[in-house]
Amino acid sequence: MRVCIDCECLLLAESLRLFLGSSATTRKDCDFIVSDRATKGSKPVFVIDSNSPYLKVPFNKETLLNTLGEFYSAMQISGKIQSSELTSLERRVGDLVDKFKSDLIRIIKDEYEK
Incomplete structure (x- = not known):
């Protein structure tokens, strides 16, 4: 699972970098994008905010990794990885x-x- 972090909130972005470690990568090389806002693009977007269907703030590392893993698995099953x-x-x-x-x-x- 390769994830691009694209957040306006610097604190959230840095927390994600720490939690994701080597799974964090560039937009070009990622499987999907983690963001604090909905964005349009060719890659699926995992949104983290207070109204998100995926993950709400606050969260811990374990919850983040489990939820991202489920999102990635669902993407693979549904064929979203091109x-x-x-x-x-x-x-x-x-x-x-x-x-x-x-x-x-x-x-x-x-x-x-x-």
């Missing part, structure tokens, strides 16, 4: 597996059609 975010290796392996699968199906069909 295939464009796959690494080159993942894409190449996926293409190879797809080719193998189609070749295998073709061989099996050819064998049964004899």
Whole structure:
């Protein structure tokens, strides 16, 4: 889980950096954005504020990490992580597996059609 922190509140932003540690990254490399306001963009946004459906202030580290983990899992299940975010290796392996699968199906069909 890679998270971009984009908060207007400096105290919240710094708290998130401390809590998230190495999970915090740039907007370009993140899976989703954690913010204190709703923003538009290509990445999903996890909003933390008093009216948020996800997490309200105040919160502790454990609650934050659990809630972010649930949000990330829900994103994965619903397919919100775009295939464009796959690494080159993942894409190449996926293409190879797809080719193998189609070749295998073709061989099996050819064998049964004899």
